[in-house]
Amino acid sequence: MTRQTERIPLMAPSPGTTRDLVVHRFGAAGARPKAYIQGSLHADELPGGLVAHHLGGLLDKAEVTGEIVLVPAANPIGLDQRVLGHHFGRHFGGTGDNFNRGYPDLTDAVVERVEGRISPDQATNADLIRAAMTAAVADLEPTTELDTLRFTLMRLAADADIVLDLHCDQEAELYIYLGEDLWPDARDLSADLGAVSTLLALDSGGGSFDEAFSLPWWNLKQRFPDMPIPAGCLSTTVELRGSADVYDYLAAQDAAGLFRFLQRRGLVAGDPGPMPDLIAEATPLTGCDMVRAPVGGIVAYRRELGEIVAAGDVIAEIVDQTAAPDQARTPVTTRTAGRLFSRSDNRWARPGQPIAKVAGAEPLPDAGDYLLSD
Numbered sequence: 602m603t604r605q606t607e608r609i610p611l612m613a614p615s616p617g618t619t620r621d622l623v624v625h626r627f628g629a630a631g632a633r634p635k636a637y638i639q640g641s642l643h644a645d646e647l648p649g650g651l652v653a654h655h656l657g658g659l660l661d662k663a664e665v666t667g668e669i670v671l672v673p674a675a676n677p678i679g680l681d682q683r684v685l686g687h688h689f690g691r692h693f694g695g696t697g698d699n700f701n702r703g704y705p706d707l708t709d710a711v712v713e714r715v716e717g718r719i720s721p722d723q724a725t726n727a728d729l730i731r732a733a734m735t736a737a738v739a740d741l742e743p744t745t746e747l748d749t750l751r752f753t754l755m756r757l758a759a760d761a762d763i764v765l766d767l768h769c770d771q772e773a774e775l776y777i778y779l780g781e782d783l784w785p786d787a788r789d790l791s792a793d794l795g796a797v798s799t800l801l802a803l804d805s806g807g808g809s810f811d812e813a814f815s816l817p818w819w820n821l822k823q824r825f826p827d828m829p830i831p832a833g834c835l836s837t838t839v840e841l842r843g844s845a846d847v848y849d850y851l852a853a854q855d856a857a858g859l860f861r862f863l864q865r866r867g868l869v870a871g872d873p874g875p876m877p878d879l880i881a882e883a884t885p886l887t888g889c890d891m892v893r894a895p896v897g898g899i900v901a902y903r904r905e906l907g908e909i910v911a912a913g914d915v916i917a918e919i920v921d922q923t924a925a926p927d928q929a930r931t932p933v934t935t936r937t938a939g940r941l942f943s944r945s946d947n948r949w950a951r952p953g954q955p956i957a958k959v960a961g962a963e964p965l966p967d968a969g970d971y972l973l974s975d
């Protein structure tokens with residue numbers, strides 16, 4: 602099966618300047634199931650791009666029975682943003698917009714198109730909703746280069762059964778953000794990737810790319826409670842460890858995990874073998890303690906990634922290097938028990954800055970509606 606490669610030009614930011622989104626397609630157009638996989642939407646998060654490179658190599662040699670759309674570099678704008686020798690790929694330099702926030706909620710646009718046509722047949726409803734999602738995205742009118750990028754990515758993903766947005770954290774183990782209603786269906790993804798944590802939320806509050814494709818299905822279920830509407834898109838953000846974990850051996854391992862998952866889901870021919878044991882059950886995103894520095898200073902960690910900690914454990918000490926040595930250290934504790942799976946790579950903390958994440962099983966009392974660390 603040969604890959605088809607397409608270059609989609611984005612709106613030119615200025616005369617004489619253009620950027621292209623490079624899209625690789627495997628399998629027959631319109632074949633089901635369809636997976637959309639993109640890497641490095643935060644353009645300075647490179648593990649996703651390297652995994653996409655390895656996965657493409659595996660798919661070139663495979664029999665793809667569904668349709669797979671692979672975008673290894675989902676953010677050519679951010680790839681090109683350098684300031685004084687540093688790469689800035691998380692926010693759009695023109696406006697400060699986070700490249701993975703502010704994706705439009707398609708729910709109302711889809712409801713408008715399906716109202717009066719939802720039936721007692723689940724498969725028909727799924728087809729109807731997918732067509733409505735596609736039509737709703739096609740109607741989005743970009744007025745900026747950033748919007749052309751956002752809407753072009755959405756067009757590629759709108760009717761997919763599976764959307765995998767490959768990101769990474771700062772210093773972290775491999776973990777996954779997932780819609781609450783997609784669990785336990787997505788156990789195979791977490792197991793095949795060896796995720797140490799799967800964090801569940803219906804709506805994490807930021808309009809992130811993955812939720813643009815999962816949340817409308819959940820919302821439609823609430824709008825039409827008497828009709829069978831499936832969780833029609835397994836859309837997720839995969840955090841491929843830390844930003845410096847860019848190695849062929851890890852990327853090859855992750856690509857092989859994704860390949861087995863695609864086999865399990867009927868997109869690629871061949872036997873994936875038995876599903877590996879899940880490393881950990883999913884936990885609520887509201888239970889993830891975003892451990893914050895109470896004061897500014899130098900972060901000296903006391904715990905390593907992968908450690909299971911108890912509530913009240915000291916994760917780090919913040920050192921005020923200007924203070925007398927016996928008064929220089931402020932301990933930072935976690936409020937929950939669970940696995941320490943993420944730390945900041947910036948060792949110079951400001952008050953309130955998140956410096957670690959601990960996956961706890963119980964929702965924290967003050968989690969609020971905005972669940973992302975940005």
Ligand SMILES: [Zn+2]
Binds near residue numbers: 642643646701768769
């Ligand atoms: Zn990211």
